Amino acid sequence: MRGALVSVSAIEDDEYPLVAQWFRKGLVGALSTGSSQRFTSTSGIRAAIESGPEKFAMVRTHEGVPVGLVQWRQRKYPGSYTVGGVIGDSELWDSGCGGEASWLLVHELFHAHNAHRIEFITAAFNARVIRMLVKSGMVIEGVLRDYLFLDGRYHDAIVTSYLRDEYYGADESGMTGDAFFGDTVPAADKAEARALLRDYMQNRRFDDITRSYTKEP
Numbered sequence: 001m002r003g004a005l006v007s008v009s010a011i012e013d014d015e016y017p018l019v020a021q022w023f024r025k026g027l028v029g030a031l032s033t034g035s036s037q038r039f040t041s042t043s044g045i046r047a048a049i050e051s052g053p054e055k056f057a058m059v060r061t062h063e064g065v066p067v068g069l070v071q072w073r074q075r076k077y078p079g080s081y082t083v084g085g086v087i088g089d090s091e092l093w094d095s096g097c098g099g100e101a102s103w104l105l106v107h108e109l110f111h112a113h114n115a116h117r118i119e120f121i122t123a124a125f126n127a128r129v130i131r132m133l134v135k136s137g138m139v140i141e142g143v144l145r146d147y148l149f150l151d152g153r154y155h156d157a158i159v160t161s162y163l164r165d166e167y168y169g170a171d172e173s174g175m176t177g178d179a180f181f182g183d184t185v186p187a188a189d190k191a192e193a194r195a196l197l198r199d200y201m202q203n204r205r206f207d208d209i210t211r212s213y214t215k216e217p
Contacts, residue, residue: 022088
C-alpha cells in the first residue's frame with residue numbers, strides 16, 4: 001500500500017527492536033491507538049505480533065525509513081474490524097503521515113477485504129487523532145468511560161466507526177477511491193475488458209440468430 005507520503009508493508013526482522021522501543025512507556029505509547037498491550041522487549045512484541053489476534057504492518061517514508069505502525073483485528077463477525085496505529089517518530093507528528101497510513105489501511109480493508117464496518121478507539125485526550133477522525137467524517141458512536149489508566153488516573157476513550165457506504169460516500173476529503181489510492185487493476189483496463197466482452201456477446205448472439213434462420217431444413 002502506497003500513498004503520497006508513506007507506504008505500508010510487512011515488518012522486517014531487523015525492525016522489531018525499533019517497534020519495541022516505540023511501545024515502551026512514554027508519550028508515543030500513551031498516544032498509540034487500537035491496542036491495550038504495551039510491550040517492553042523485542043521478543044515480547046515479536047511474539048505478540050506473530051501469535052496474537054492483532055495484525056501489524058510498518059509505516060515507512062518513500063525513502064524506506066520506518067516511522068510507525070498500523071494495526072487491525074477482525075472482530076467476531078466477518079467484515080467487522082478494529083484498527084489503530086502510531087507514528088513512533090515524534091518529529092513526524094502533525095505531518096500527515098499518520099493520517100495517510102491509517103487511510104491506506106482503511107482503504108485496503110474496504111476495497112480488498114470486503115469490510116463492512118471499521119471501528120477506531122482512541123483516548124479522549126488524544127487531540128491529534130480526534131482532529132483527524134472528525135475531519136474524516138467518521139461517526140463518533142460514544143464514550144467509553146474510564147477506559148484507560150495513565151498518569152495516576154482513569155481516562156475516557158471515544159469509539160468511532162465507518163460503514164462501507166459512508167466511506168465510499170465521503171469524497172470531500174479526497175481520501176477515498178481511485179483518485180487517491182489507485183486500484184490493483186486500473187479502471188480503464190476494467191472498462192476496456194467489459195467493452196470487449198459486451199461486443200463479443202452481442203456479435204455472438206447475432207451470429208447464433210443468423211445461423212438459426214439460414215440453416216437448411
